[in-house]
Structures are given as C-alpha cells and as structure tokens.
Amino acid sequence: MAKTLYDKIWNAHIIHQQGDDTLLYIDRHMIHEVTSPQAFAGLEEAGRKVRCPERTYATMDHSISTRSLAIDACGPTNQLQLQTLAKNCEKHNITLFPVGHHKQGIVHIIAPELGLIQPGMTVVCGDSHTATHGAFGALAFGIGTSQVEHVFATQTLPQNKAKNMRVTVDGELAPGTTSKDIILAIIGKIGHAGATGCVIEYAGSAIRQLDMEARMTICNMSIEAGAKAGLVAPDDITFDYIKGREYAPTGDDWTQAVTEWKTLSTDADAVFDIEVELAAEDIKPQVTWGTNPGQVIAFDQPIPEPESFSDPVEQESAKLALQYMGLTAGQKLSDLAVSHVFIGSCTNGRIEDLRAAALIAKQGKVADSVTAIVVPGSQQVKAQAEAEGLHTVFEAAGFEWRLPGCSMCLGMNDDLLQDGDRCASTSNRNFEGRQGRGARTHLVSPAMAAASALTGSFVDLNLFREN
Amino acid sequence: MAEFTTHQGKAVILDQANIDTDQIIPKQFLTSVSRKGYGKHLFHDWRYTNDAGTELNPTFALNQAENQGASILITRENFGCGSSREHAPWALTDYGFRAIIAPSFADIFYGNCMNNQLLPLTLDNEVIDAIIASGTTELTIDLPAQTLSYGENTVEFEIDSVGKEKLVKGLDAIGQTLLLADKISEYESSMPSWKR
Ligand code: SF4
Numbered sequence: 001m002a003k004t005l006y007d008k009i010w011n012a013h014i015i016h017q018q019g020d021d022t023l024l025y026i027d028r029h030m031i032h033e034v035t036s037p038q039a040f041a042g043l044e045e046a047g048r049k050v051r052c053p054e055r056t057y058a059t060m061d062h063s064i065s066t067r068s069l070a071i072d073a074c075g076p077t078n079q080l081q082l083q084t085l086a087k088n089c090e091k092h093n094i095t096l097f098p099v100g101h102h103k104q105g106i107v108h109i110i111a112p113e114l115g116l117i118q119p120g121m122t123v124v125c126g127d128s129h130t131a132t133h134g135a136f137g138a139l140a141f142g143i144g145t146s147q148v149e150h151v152f153a154t155q156t157l158p159q160n161k162a163k164n165m166r167v168t169v170d171g172e173l174a175p176g177t178t179s180k181d182i183i184l185a186i187i188g189k190i191g192h193a194g195a196t197g198c199v200i201e202y203a204g205s206a207i208r209q210l211d212m213e214a215r216m217t218i219c220n221m222s223i224e225a226g227a228k229a230g231l232v233a234p235d236d237i238t239f240d241y242i243k244g245r246e247y248a249p250t251g252d253d254w255t256q257a258v259t260e261w262k263t264l265s266t267d268a269d270a271v272f273d274i275e276v277e278l279a280a281e282d283i284k285p286q287v288t289w290g291t292n293p294g295q296v297i298a299f300d301q302p303i304p305e306p307e308s309f310s311d312p313v314e315q316e317s318a319k320l321a322l323q324y325m326g327l328t329a330g331q332k333l334s335d336l337a338v339s340h341v342f343i344g345s346c347t348n349g350r351i352e353d354l355r356a357a358a359l360i361a362k363q364g365k366v367a368d369s370v371t372a373i374v375v376p377g378s379q380q381v382k383a384q385a386e387a388e389g390l391h392t393v394f395e396a397a398g399f400e401w402r403l404p405g406c407s408m409c410l411g412m413n414d415d416l417l418q419d420g421d422r423c424a425s426t427s428n429r430n431f432e433g434r435q436g437r438g439a440r441t442h443l444v445s446p447a448m449a450a451a452s453a454l455t456g457s458f459v460d461l462n463l464f465r466e467n
Numbered sequence: 468m469a470e471f472t473t474h475q476g477k478a479v480i481l482d483q484a485n486i487d488t489d490q491i492i493p494k495q496f497l498t499s500v501s502r503k504g505y506g507k508h509l510f511h512d513w514r515y516t517n518d519a520g521t522e523l524n525p526t527f528a529l530n531q532a533e534n535q536g537a538s539i540l541i542t543r544e545n546f547g548c549g550s551s552r553e554h555a556p557w558a559l560t561d562y563g564f565r566a567i568i569a570p571s572f573a574d575i576f577y578g579n580c581m582n583n584q585l586l587p588l589t590l591d592n593e594v595i596d597a598i599i600a601s602g603t604t605e606l607t608i609d610l611p612a613q614t615l616s617y618g619e620n621t622v623e624f625e626i627d628s629v630g631k632e633k634l635v636k637g638l639d640a641i642g643q644t645l646l647l648a649d650k651i652s653e654y655e656s657s658m659p660s661w662k663r
Contacts, residue, residue, distance in 0.1 A: 253660065317485055
C-alpha cells in the first residue's frame with residue numbers, strides 16, 4: 001500500500017503493537033532544565049537507569065539570563081533548576097552544553113546545528129516546539145515529563161498513530177514574505193486547533209525552495225496549529241545542511257545514510273486524511289492580533305469584527321482577545337504603538353533571521369518609545385553573527401545584543417514584560433500572559449519585528465526595500 | 468499509581484474554549500524541581516488579582532463559595548493547548564481535580580493527563596450544554612462502564628481501550644514497557660552502525 005513519509009518513519013520504529021498503542025523506538029532525546037528534573041527524580045525513585053545516555057543531549061535555555069552568564073542571575077530557584085540538570089547529567093553520563101559553553105543555546109536551535117537531527121529519526125524532547133526537527137524529515141514531537149522519564153528508562157514511547165495531513169504551498173513568495181508568514185498564514189487558515197490529532201507534511205514548490213532554517217521555522221510552529229508534528233521530506237538541501245556537522249555520519253556511513261534518506265518521501269499515490277492548499281503569491285507579511293496564533297491577519301488588513309467569524313466559539317474567543325489586547329475591531333495595525341520588540345526564540349533565532357532583521361535595522365534607529373532586544377538562538381549563531389558584524393549593526397541602531405537563551409519568548413527569566421506592554425515578537429505564542437501578566441504579544445517575522453522597532457508600529461516592509 | 472474506577476464529585480464550570488497551559492499554570496511557577504505544590508498556582512492570572520497571589524479574584528469560578536471542593540472541571544474545546552509542560556496536570560491534580568470534561572483536548576496535554584491518573588473525558592458540546600443546563604453539579608463517573616451520571620441522566624463516553632485500562636488498573640507505564648526489554652534490545656542490535 002502507498003505510504004506517506006509519516007507512515008514510513010512510524011513503521012520503521014515499531015517495537016511492539018497492542019491495540020491502538022504502538023511502542024516506538026526513540027533515536028534522539030533532547031533535554032533541558034525545566035521539564036527534566038522530575039523525570040530524573042522519578043527514575044531514581046524507581047531505581048532505574050538511563051538506558052541510552054549516548055542518544056540523549058542536554059542544554060540550558062529556558063531559565064537562564066541572557067544578560068549575564070552567571071548561573072544565579074535569575075535567582076535561587078532558577079539556579080537550583082540549572083544545578084539539578086548539571087548534577088543529573090553528570091550522574092547519568094549525559095552530554096550537557098551548559099551556560100557559557102560554546103555549543104549552548106536553545107535546545108531546538110543547537111540540535112540541528114550540531115548535526116544531531118537526521119532524516120528518518122524519531123526525536124523527542126520535553127518541549128512542544130520539538131516539532132522544529134520535522135524540517136529534516138524526522139518524526140519529532142514534544143512530550144511531557146512522565147514521557148521523558150519513559151524515554152530515559154526504555155528509549156521507547158507508547159504512542160497512538162496520528163492522522164496524515166498535507167499542507168501544500170505552491171508558487172513564488174513575494175519579496176518581504178518569509179517562512180514565518182507562510183506558517184502564520186497556514187495557522188490562520190486552518191485555525192490553531194486545525195491540525196489536532198494530525199501530523200502535517202508540508203509540500204509544494206514554495207516549501208521545496210526554502211532552505212533548512214526557513215523549513216525549521218515552519219515545522220516549529222506546527223504545534224501552534226495543534227499538530228503532533230510537522231514534516232518536510234528530505235532532499236539535497238537537507239543533506240548539504242547536515243554534511244560535515246559534528247554529529248553527522250562520515251565516510252562510508254555517510255554514503256549509506258544518504259542512500260537510506262533518499263527513500264524518505266511520500267509515495268505518489270499515498271492518500272492523506274486531510275489536504276490543505278495555499279498559493280504562495282497570496283501570502284503577505286502576517287501579524288497576529290489576538291491571543292492565539294490562529295488570530296492573524298496580513299499587515300494591511302483591519303482588526304476583524306468578532307461577528308465576522310461564523311463559528312460562535314471563534315466569535316467568543318475574538319471578543320475576549322480584543323479585550324485583552326486592548327484593540328477595537330476595524331482598527332489598523334499601523335495605528336498601534338509597539339513598546340517592545342523581541343527578535344529571537346527557537347522559531348526565529350537562527351542566523352538567517354538575524355540577517356533579515358539586520359538588513360532593516362541598518363536603515364534607521366530604534367524609536368524612542370521602543371525597547372528592542374536581539375537574542376541569538378545559540379552560541380554558534382551568536383559567534384557567526386558577530387563574525388558578520390551584525391551585532392554592531394543592531395547596537396548602532398539601538399537594539400540590545402544579548403546572550404543565547406529563550407529570553408522573552410516565555411519570560412521564565414529576567415525578560416518579563418509589564419501589564420499593558422505591546423510587543424512585536426518573532427516567537428511562537430501570543431497567549432495571554434505568555435510574555436508577562438497583561439502583556440500583549442503580536443507574532444511577526446524578524447523583518448517585521450525590526451521594522452516595528454524603527455517605526456514603533458506595524459508597517460509595509462516595502463518601505464525598507466533596498467534598491 | 469492510584470486506580471481510577473469510579474468517581475463521584477462536584478463539578479465547576481469554566482465556560483471558555485482554548486484554555487492554554489500558560490493559563491493553567493503560568494511560566495513563573497515552572498522553576499521548581501518537584502512534581503508537587505502547583506495547586507495553589509492553578510489558573511494564577513485569573514484566580515488572583517495580584518502577582519503575589521494573595522488577592523482572590525471574586526468573579527473567578529474557582530473562588531466562588533459554591534464551587535469549593537470541586538473535583539471535576541467542565542470546560543470547552545481544545546483544553547490544554549500550548550506547551551508540553553506536565554506542570555499543567557500536576558497543578559490540576561494538586562488542586563484536587565480528578566477529571567476534566569471537554570469536547571476536545573490538545574494532544575500532548577491529553578497524554579500528560581493519562582500519565583497522572585487525571586481523566587480527560589471527551590463529551591460533545593451538546594451533552595456539556597445539557598449538563599450545565601440541568602443545574603446539577605454532583606456528577607458520577609464510572610470509567611469501567613464508560614458512563615457519566617448527573618441527576619436522573621446517564622450518558623456514555625468514548626475512551627481508547629489501552630488508556631482506559633492504564634487508568635483503571637493504575638499501571639506503571641514504564642514497568643509495562645520494561646517487560647518488553649528483549650524486543651527493544653533486539654531492535655537496537657539490528658540497526659546499521661551509523662544509527663547506533
Ligand atoms: S524559545 Fe520559546 S518556544 Fe522555543 S524552546 Fe524556548 S521557550 Fe520554548
């Protein structure tokens with residue numbers, strides 16, 4: 001029977017099947033300080049060991065300061081969490097890239113950059129944005145802490161198979177439109193629970209043309225559409241990205257690996273449970289206006305009327321969202337006053353994101369009314385950006401240049417917004433209170449975020465197009 | 468873990484769709500290294516009017532006198548969307564909830580509930596409307612029979628059989644998998660060298 005890419009990866013990892021419950025082998029396990037301590041504690045209480053420490057890698061990202069390398073910079077509870085991770089990794093022989101290490105960074109940024117993610121793998125992490133790694137044609141999904149413990153002890157996970165969904169984006173993107181706008185437009189179209197119970201395969205000519213970093217941005221936000229995971233079939237762009245990275249196969253192993261990776265695509269006659277199509281030409285730079293990522297419009301559209309939604313649940317959500325966001329229906333995005341700009345996160349904290357933002361940043365100065373920060377996703381991204389001189393571009397324009405970490409994406413650290421602050425953010429969640437109690441988040445691309453910093457609002461990026 | 472067979476308890480209603488894990492347990496409470504003590508921070512930003520969590524918001528359902536002691540939460544679509552934090556079910560169980568009734572749940576949250584003996588019970592919106600309209604807040608859940616009773620009424624619900632068995636028997640999921648250790652080893656030894 002014809003199979004999808006998801007079917008193929010799934011089948012290749014089955015250890016055991018009982019009813020709907022399938023025990024899957026897990027090739028790669030990434031961990032961080034927030035969702036692992038209770039898993040280690042549970043493991044030890046039960047007298048169990050980590051089965052495959054060599055398949056497990058750890059970093060520190062959520063609870064750290066991006067202003068200082070001091071481990072106590074965010075207070076004693078954060079410090080204890082970080083020390084607990086270090087202690088647990090040492091005890092269980094797990095490789096850790098701690099604060100200050102040249103390979104440290106946001107877990108979903110460092111894993112691909114080190115070559116730890118390869119096509120056909122199953123990848124898990126106690127973090128919902130694990131979906132990022134689907135960009136490599138790996139089945140990657142977020143798990144809870146009990147499941148982290150399960151993977152520690154058994155290197156497997158019991159799973160129910162999700163449905164197959166394909167999102168096809170064909171055509172050419174307009175200048176100024178990025179992969180972030182593609183994924184926001186997809187979520188806007190299907191709704192932020194539109195892919196619940198599904199694994200999405202992204203296909204179509206617009207997706208195939210994207211480089212790996214752009215594909216990662218798209219897969220990263222699969223969870224914001226409710227999906228279990230996102231996938232892009234691997235191709236030469238994928239193999240070129242992986243080749244030569246620290247943990248990539250070499251020599252004969254590389255040849256064998258690529259031969260196998262080339263088989264990883266959906267059969268031509270495979271049938272998807274759900275198909276969605278978008279035309280790339282129709283996608284304009286996107287800005288979220290509400291409190292879930294599906295509440296999104298193009299930068300030149302007015303804030304919608306709650307009554308314009310046919311679904312009563314959506315109507316109700318829209319009313320609550322307008323209230324929380326301090327907006328009125330019909331208002332223009334260009335009339336809003338942004339107080340903060342955050343460029344970073346596992347969605348948009350990679351080098352090409354910083355390059356895109358810098359192209360705009362060098363054309364002006366951060367508005368007086370705006371505080372803008374740029375947080376590279378990893379030490380390697382930071383080093384690369386500094387080698388290219390991007391940090392001086394940002395600093396000259398009035399942006400703060402930070403150390404790698406999750407920072408203002410969720411404010412579990414010293415980057416917390418205040419009640420009423422309005423932030424243009426390249427992160428992935430605009431939930432109530434995500435960036436601080438009462439803070440209002442608008443999700444945008446790095447280019448739009450940089451433009452917001454300079455203008456204090458949301459604008460047409462054509463204003464910044466260089467001739 | 469404690470078995471989940473039948474449960475009789477008081478229900479409280481949060482009549483809102485898309486309640487995400489950042490609402491259930493905000494990020495500032497995720498810095499602990501323990502599984503316990505999250506109940507007092509459940510729905511923090513809605514439940515309290517100040518950051519310190521000392522001023523109760525009198526309009527929030529959980530703070531109202533008639534809802535004290537509730538052990539069943541009735542809510543709407545896509546409950547638990549957002550982050551994978553298991554702190555969300557930990558906060559709900561620590562507060563005293565044993566079951567959540569909603570028309571749909573986010574995937575990761577659903578799995579996390581199952582691993583914490585917190586029953587995610589899926590019912591159509593119309594059934595939930597009927598329960599709310601009945602004015603009855605005393606509910607009885609019979610998991611082996613897959614029924615929910617309120618007042619004179621009894622409705623059936625669906626749940627996958629493996630998940631149900633785990634809840635009913637309070638099985639240790641890891642212990643169950645470890646019974647298959649030989650099959651895992653066999654799988655590992657059949658891998659080509661570049662995958663090891
Ligand atoms: S950057 Fe944000 S979404 Fe990504 S791992 Fe960190 S906190 Fe989670």
